[in-house]
Amino acid sequence: MAVADLPRSSDARPRAPFPLARRSLLLLLLVLFGWAAATSGIPVERILRAPAGIWNIARLMFPPDWAYAGRALGAMVESVHIAWFGTVIGAALSLPLALLAAKNVTGQATSTGARQVLNAFRAIPELVLAVVFVAMIGLGAVPGALAIGIHSIGTLGKLASEAIESIDRGPLEAADAVGATWLQKMRWGVLPQALPEIVAFWLYRFEINIRASAILGVIGAGGVGAVLSNTVSYRRWDKAGMTLIVVVVVTLLIDAVSGRIRRRIISGGDTSAEVAEGEMVLQAGA
Amino acid sequence: MSAALPDARPTRPARSKLVWVAVALFLAMTAWSWDGIGFSPAELVEKADNARRIVDDMFPVAWQAWPVLVEPLLETFRMAVIGSVIGCSLALLVGFLASQVTAPNGVVYGVSKTLMSVVRSIPDVLYALLFVAAVSIGPLAGVLALVFFNVGVVAKLLSETVDAVPLGPLEAADAAGATFVQRVRAAVFPQVLPNYLAYALYTFELNLRASVVLGLVGAGGIGQVLRIAQTRYRYDVIALIIFVTFVIVFLVEALSISLRRRLS
Amino acid sequence: MIRFEHASVTYPGGVHALKDVSLEIPDGQMVVIVGLSGAGKSTLIRAINGLVPLTSGRVLVDDEDVTAADRKHLRRIRSRIGMIFQGFNLVNRTTVLNNVLMGRLYHTPTWRTILGRYTPEQIDLGMRSLERVEIVEKAYTRASNLSGGQQQRVGIARALAQDPRIILADEPVASLDPPTSHVVMRDLQRINRELGITVITNLHFLDLARQYGDRIIGLRAGELVFDGSGAQVDEKVFEDIYGRSLTADDVLEKRAEL
Numbered sequence A: 001m002a003v004a005d006l007p008r009s010s011d012a013r014p015r016a017p018f019p020l021a022r023r024s025l026l027l028l029l030l031v032l033f034g035w036a037a038a039t040s041g042i043p044v045e046r047i048l049r050a051p052a053g054i055w056n057i058a059r060l061m062f063p064p065d066w067a068y069a070g071r072a073l074g075a076m077v078e079s080v081h082i083a084w085f086g087t088v089i090g091a092a093l094s095l096p097l098a099l100l101a102a103k104n105v106t107g108q109a110t111s112t113g114a115r116q117v118l119n120a121f122r123a124i125p126e127l128v129l130a131v132v133f134v135a136m137i138g139l140g141a142v143p144g145a146l147a148i149g150i151h152s153i154g155t156l157g158k159l160a161s162e163a164i165e166s167i168d169r170g171p172l173e174a175a176d177a178v179g180a181t182w183l184q185k186m187r188w189g190v191l192p193q194a195l196p197e198i199v200a201f202w203l204y205r206f207e208i209n210i211r212a213s214a215i216l217g218v219i220g221a222g223g224v225g226a227v228l229s230n231t232v233s234y235r236r237w238d239k240a241g242m243t244l245i246v247v248v249v250v251t252l253l254i255d256a257v258s259g260r261i262r263r264r265i266i267s268g269g270d271t272s273a274e275v276a277e278g279e280m281v282l283q284a285g286a
Numbered sequence B: 001m002s003a004a005l006p007d008a009r010p011t012r013p014a015r016s017k018l019v020w021v022a023v024a025l026f027l028a029m030t031a032w033s034w035d036g037i038g039f040s041p042a043e044l045v046e047k048a049d050n051a052r053r054i055v056d057d058m059f060p061v062a063w064q065a066w067p068v069l070v071e072p073l074l075e076t077f078r079m080a081v082i083g084s085v086i087g088c089s090l091a092l093l094v095g096f097l098a099s100q101v102t103a104p105n106g107v108v109y110g111v112s113k114t115l116m117s118v119v120r121s122i123p124d125v126l127y128a129l130l131f132v133a134a135v136s137i138g139p140l141a142g143v144l145a146l147v148f149f150n151v152g153v154v155a156k157l158l159s160e161t162v163d164a165v166p167l168g169p170l171e172a173a174d175a176a177g178a179t180f181v182q183r184v185r186a187a188v189f190p191q192v193l194p195n196y197l198a199y200a201l202y203t204f205e206l207n208l209r210a211s212v213v214l215g216l217v218g219a220g221g222i223g224q225v226l227r228i229a230q231t232r233y234r235y236d237v238i239a240l241i242i243f244v245t246f247v248i249v250f251l252v253e254a255l256s257i258s259l260r261r262r263l264s
Numbered sequence C: 001m002i003r004f005e006h007a008s009v010t011y012p013g014g015v016h017a018l019k020d021v022s023l024e025i026p027d028g029q030m031v032v033i034v035g036l037s038g039a040g041k042s043t044l045i046r047a048i049n050g051l052v053p054l055t056s057g058r059v060l061v062d063d064e065d066v067t068a069a070d071r072k073h074l075r076r077i078r079s080r081i082g083m084i085f086q087g088f089n090l091v092n093r094t095t096v097l098n099n100v101l102m103g104r105l106y107h108t109p110t111w112r113t114i115l116g117r118y119t120p121e122q123i124d125l126g127m128r129s130l131e132r133v134e135i136v137e138k139a140y141t142r143a144s145n146l147s148g149g150q151q152q153r154v155g156i157a158r159a160l161a162q163d164p165r166i167i168l169a170d171e172p173v174a175s176l177d178p179p180t181s182h183v184v185m186r187d188l189q190r191i192n193r194e195l196g197i198t199v200i201t202n203l204h205f206l207d208l209a210r211q212y213g214d215r216i217i218g219l220r221a222g223e224l225v226f227d228g229s230g231a232q233v234d235e236k237v238f239e240d241i242y243g244r245s246l247t248a249d250d251v252l253e254k255r256a257e258l
C-alpha cells in the first residue's frame, strides 16, 4: 500500500492562508520598478549598445600602462591617508556622542536626542560634504579627510553606542559602590568592556572609507579619484586601466589585513566574526 | 615575610605587549597620514573667515529653486529603484555561487568569490565615471554603476550568510533525491530569505544616497544640479540640496526600519 | 530488499567505520541497529542511500547497486528511500507543508521548485503524510514554532511524502523526552506495519530497541556482532555489543526515572 492510497483521515486540513504581506510587497516592488523603467527616458537602443561600449573600454584598458603604476600608487596612498585620517577624526568625535547615545549611560531622552544627531551626520553623503569643505578651505586632501570624518561620525557613533548598551552592568555598579566619578566610570567601567568591539568597527569603517576616499578626487578633494577622472577624460585608457588595478589591489590588500585584525580583536581569530558583519551592517544601517 | 608569596603573583599577561604594538601602529599610521594629507590646524584657523563666508552664502536657503530639483530628484529615485532591483537580483545568483555551501564546485566558488571582491573594491562613483565614458552621460551610466556596486555589497553579505546556514536541511534534500538547484532553492533559500531582503533594503538606502552624488560625474540625477551649483558658487542651492537629501534619507530609512522590523 | 556485500567504509581521517559487513534486509522488516557511540551505526544507515560512499564492497537496494550509481541514478534510488534525522533537519523558516513537500523534490520539475508552485496532487500527498502523523492542522505553521516531537513528526511526514519503500531513521528520538520518544517510535512502527515500508532505525536505548525492533543488528567497532530478534538479546549478547554490562544509561525508562 502506498502513501497516496491512504484514506483522507480528517477534515482538519487547514486552508492555505493568503500571503497578503508578501503579495502586496511584491506588487509594490513591481509597480515601483515598472514606473521607474517606463519613465526613466533611457533609450532602448542605448541599453542595447551598452555592453559593446563597456567591452570596448575594458579592452582598451588592457594591457595597462605599467609605467603609470608609480603615479597611480602615489595617488592611491594619498587616498589611504585620507581614509585613515578621516576615520580617526570620525572615531574621536563619535566617542562622546556614542556615550551620550547609550541608554544605559545617559537616559532615554538624551539618548534619543544624541541618536538623531548621529543620524543627521550619516544622512549627508561624504561627497556632498566634500563639495562644501572644498569651497571653505580650498582644493586638496584635507577637506576630503574632514568630509569622511564628519560623515563617519554617524555610523561609528551608532555602532559604538550599541556596543556600550550591551555591556555587563556589574562593573558599573561596582564603580558606583566605590564612589567613582562619571569620567572614571566611563574609563574603567564602560570603555574596557566595549572597546574591542568599537575598535573593530573603526577598522571596518576604515575599509569602507578607503572606497569613499577613492572617489573624492572627482571634485578635487584629493586622492586617486582625480587621477582616474583625468585619465578617463583624456581617454588614456591604458593609464586608467593601470589606476583601476592599483585601486583594486590596494583596497583588497587593506581589506585582507584589516579584516584579519578585526576578527582577531573580536573573537581571537574565529571566522564566525564574518557573519557578524552582516549583523553589523543591519544594526547600523547605511 | 614569606618567600613563597612573590611566586604566586602572576606576571602581567603577554597580551598587553600586543596592545602596545597596536597603539604604536595606530600612532604611526596617524602621523603618516597627517603628514600625507598636509593637515595643519593653523591653516584651518586661517581659513575660518572663508568658511564663515560660505556658510553665510548658504543662508537663506534657495527654497525658490525647488522646481528645478523635482525632475532630477525623480531621476535619482528611479536610478536607485532600477539599480537596486537589478543589482540585488544578480547578487542572489552571485551570492550563492560564492558560498562554499551552495557553489557547484570549487572552481566556480573561487572564481565568483574573487570576482565579487574585485567588484566590491571599486566604489560607486568610479564605476559611474567609467560608465559615463562607455555609454555616455545620463541615468543609464548611473544605473549600471549602482548595479555593479550592489552586486558587490549584497553578494558578499549573502554569501557569508549562506556560509553560516545549518546544513541539516541540505542533507535532507539530498536524501530525498533533490537536484543541485532544488537543494539550493528548497533547503537554503528559505533560510537566508529574511536576511537577503534586509540586505536589499539596506542597499536601497545606500543607492539612494549614492545616486545623489553620481550626477557629479554626469551619471544622472540630482548630482548634476549639485555640480552646476558648485561651479556657479550657488551655496544657497547646495544648502537646499543638502536639506532635500536629508529629508529623503530620513524618510526612506524610517520606511526601511519599519519594513525590516516586519521581516524579522 | 537491501543487501550489503562485504561493505567497508574508511573515512578520510583513517577511521575504519565499517568493516566487511554482509547482511540482507528483506522488504517490510522493522530493523533496529544498536551499538556504542562510534560503532558505525550512522555510517551503516547512510551507506544505504549513498550519503556515505563505500570504500570497498557493495550495497544493493532492490538489486540496484548504490555504490556504482551515477548522480542521476543515485537520485532515483534515493527518491524511494525516506530519511529521518536526529536533529530533524527541517528548514525552520518555512512552513511545515513546504518542509514535507521537500520529500517530493525528485518528482517535481526544477522550475516548479524554483517558483515554489506545487501541484494540487503534490499538496494532497503532503497533507496525507501529515495526517498519517496526526499533525495536519499545523500545515501552514512555521516549522520553528513546533515542539521537538512535532518537528520529528514533520520529519517523518517528509519521508512519507516520498512514498518510499524504505525509511532510514538515524537516532530519531535522541533529541526527545521519553513519552515523545514512544510516540515517534509508535508512528514508525505503524508505518512499517500498515504500509509495509521497511524501517531501519538507529537507537541508543536497548529497551526501545527490544520493544520496537523485529530484528536487532548489533555493531561494535564497525563489525557486525549480532543479528537476531529482540528476545535473543540477553546479558551476554549485550556484553558482546557494548563490551560491558548493562547500565541505567542504556535504557530509556530508567533514565526517565532519574
Ligand SMILES: Nc1ncnc2c1ncn2[C@@H]1O[C@H](COP(=O)(O)OP(=O)(O)OP(=O)(O)O)[C@@H](O)[C@H]1O
Pocket (backbone or CB within 6 Å): C011, C012, C013, C015, C016, C017, C035, C036, C037, C038, C039, C040, C041, C042, C043, C044
Ligand atoms: N565524516 C567523517 N569523517 C571522519 N570520520 C568520521 C566521519 N563520520 C564518522 N566518523 C568516524 O567513524 C566512526 C563511526 O561513526 P558513526 O557516526 O557511524 O558512529 P555511530 O555509531 O553513528 O555513533 P553515534 O552513536 O555517536 O552516532 C567514528 O569513529 C567517527 O568518529
Ligand SMILES: [Mg+2]
Pocket (backbone or CB within 6 Å): C041, C042, C043, C170, C171
Ligand atoms: Mg550516529
